[in-house]
Amino acid sequence: MxxxxxxxxxxxxxxxxxxxxxxxxxxxxxxxxxxxxxxxxxxxxxxxxxxxxxxxxxxxxxxxxxxxxxxxxxxxxxxxxxxxxxxxxxxxxxQEYYSGFLEEVKKVLPPAVVIDDINFTDNASVTVSGTALSYGSLADFIENVSSASEDPNSIYKEISLSEVTLKKETRQISFSSMIKLKDNALKAKTKI
CATH class of the missing domain: 1.20.5 (Single alpha-helices involved in coiled-coils or other helix-helix interfaces)
Incomplete structure (x- = not known):
């Protein structure tokens, strides 16, 4: 092996x-x-x-x-x-917006009518006193305010004459009227 x-x-x-x-x-x-x-x-x-x-x-x-x-x-x-x-x-x-009222009055005031005094008795009424050269111009003023009161954007509600007097020496008509204003007519319409 x-x-x-x-x-x-x-x-x-x-x-x-x-x-x-x-x-x-x-x-x-x-x-x-x-x-x-x-x-x-x-x-x-x-x-x-x-x-x-x-x-x-x-x-x-x-x-x-x-x-x-x-x-x-x-x-x-x-x-x-x-x-x-x-x-x-x-x-x-x-705030009351009085200058807005004056602007609106200027729009309806005929040239022959002069406003001497404006008194705001409350928020809704104003007493306007002045003189007019004729009854026609005074009627135009009242008609203009009445016509403007129909406009929805107007501040006027109605007008009424409380006194009318003819001054003989000057031949002018002295008047006093009450203008009713719409609600919030003297409030400012614009925002800042």
């Missing part, structure tokens, strides 16, 4: 196995170190990139906060102005 004879000493075989295991372990360790190094570099890069993005976002946030603060100041000023405007409109709405 034939027997196999191993000429390589057993020490050498064990040593070669150990050195192969050691070489394989070194390669695996080298790969692990390389992977760990790559991971560390990637983590380092990502950390600084995120840090710089965070710094930019914080800067943008601070700018937005400043914008919001300035807008809050503007909004507060707007609210204050709106409140003041509301109060002013209320004051104007409650």
């Amino acid at each position: 034939q027997r196999e004879i191993n000429l390589v000493p057993e020490n050498l075989v064990k040593r070669k196995e150990k050195s192969a295991i050691l070489a394989l372990s070194s390669k695996v360790l080298g790969v692990l170190v390389a992977v760990a190094l790559l991971f560390a570099l990637a983590s380092f890069y990502l950390y600084f990139k995120l840090n710089s993005s965070l710094a930019k976002l914080n800067l943008d946030l601070d700018q937005k906060k400043e914008s919001v603060k300035s807008l809050e100041k503007i909004e507060q000023q707007n609210n204050e102005l709106s409140f003041k405007l509301e109060i002013l409109n209320k004051i104007i709405a409650d």
Whole structure:
């Protein structure tokens, strides 16, 4: 029978196995170190990139906060102005608008009639006194006011003569009339 004879000493075989295991372990360790190094570099890069993005976002946030603060100041000023405007409109709405009455009288006043005195007795009536060159011009004034009272936009309700006197020395007619006004005729029609 034939027997196999191993000429390589057993020490050498064990040593070669150990050195192969050691070489394989070194390669695996080298790969692990390389992977760990790559991971560390990637983590380092990502950390600084995120840090710089965070710094930019914080800067943008601070700018937005400043914008919001300035807008809050503007909004507060707007609210204050709106409140003041509301109060002013209320004051104007409650105020009598006498110049509007004078403008309306000017529209119906014939050239031969002169108004000497206007007295507002209350919110709804006005006493108008003056002189006219003739009875015809006085009649024109009364007719103009009466015609205007039919207009829905007019301030007049009705007119009545309370006194008419002929001045003999000047040949002028002195008159006094009562003009009734529509409700709220003397109130301001515009808002600010």
